[in-house]
Amino acid sequence: GAGVSQTPSNKVTEKGKYVELRCDPISGHTALYWYRQSLGQGPEFLIYFQGTGAADDSGLPNDRFFAVRPEGSVSTLKIQRTERGDSAVYLCASSLTGGYTDTQYFGPGTRLTVL
Amino acid sequence: AQKITQTQPGMFVQEKEAVTLDCTYDTSDQSYGLFWYKQPSSGEMIFLIYQGSYDEQNATEGRYSLNFQKARKSANLVISASQLGDSAMYFCAMRETDNQAGTALIFGKGTTLSVSS
Numbered sequence: 128g129a130g131v132s133q134t135p136s137n138k139v140t141e142k143g144k145y146v147e148l149r150c151d152p153i154s155g156h157t158a159l160y161w162y163r164q165s166l167g168q169g170p171e172f173l174i175y176f177q178g179t180g181a182a183d184d185s186g187l188p189n190d191r192f193f194a195v196r197p198e199g200s201v202s203t204l205k206i207q208r209t210e211r212g213d214s215a216v217y218l219c220a221s222s223l224t225g226g227y228t229d230t231q232y233f234g235p236g237t238r239l240t241v242l
Numbered sequence: 243a244q245k246i247t248q249t250q251p252g253m254f255v256q257e258k259e260a261v262t263l264d265c266t267y268d269t270s271d272q273s274y275g276l277f278w279y280k281q282p283s284s285g286e287m288i289f290l291i292y293q294g295s296y297d298e299q300n301a302t303e304g305r306y307s308l309n310f311q312k313a314r315k316s317a318n319l320v321i322s323a324s325q326l327g328d329s330a331m332y333f334c335a336m337r338e339t340d341n342q343a344g345t346a347l348i349f350g351k352g353t354t355l356s357v358s359s
Binding site for chain 2: 226235
């Protein structure tokens with residue numbers, strides 16, 4: 128079946144602009160995660176959805192970051208007033224139930240560049 | 243303290259040889275999962291292998307095996323018969339059950355593996 132997909136693959140924006148990044152998880156997966164990966168580092172957790180609700184948003188760096196998953200499938204990560212420090216690859220992952228033994232499957236990522 | 247430590251920034255191996263990528267972890271949980279992912283230059287994170295904290299046997303998946311030493315809190319990845327396509331960044335990750343970040347994965351900084359012919 129289809130894996131996790133993310134759009135766009137690349138996004139270049141100017142400082143201060145608003146951006147939306149989209150994630151389409153594997154069909155039937157109830158758990159969805161967003162991570163951010165800076166150059167030379169491992170991914171860092173941003174937010175976790177179980178169904179439609181954000182079960183844990185403790186990784187969001189500040190209130191400029193927000194994510195939704197209104198129908199329990201597709202999720203959108205929204206960044207307001209972008210800053211150069213937001214430049215990174217944003218990875219989305221999904222898993223079947225969200226349990227600690229569950230494997231998370233990742234999408235190809237969106238590379239965000241803030242000029 | 244780092245939760246996941248990968249001490250080898252880069253490793254070099256020749257084709258057909260075996261290589262071990264080191265990973266140590268730190269947790270006070272009894273129930274946790276350990277994962278290895280491969281990230282080629284294309285950027286996608288590819289799941290390789292999983293080991294549960296209660297699993298008594300080391301996990302194996304094809305050419306990948308996980309050398310799990312619970313008392314030492316180590317979960318090294320062994321790749322047998324390396325291939326040129328194995329050249330990539332490899333990440334060790336852990337998920338705890340009692341974690342402020344819910345069931346999110348905690349990643350190490352990764353090891354770059356280079357396979358030569």
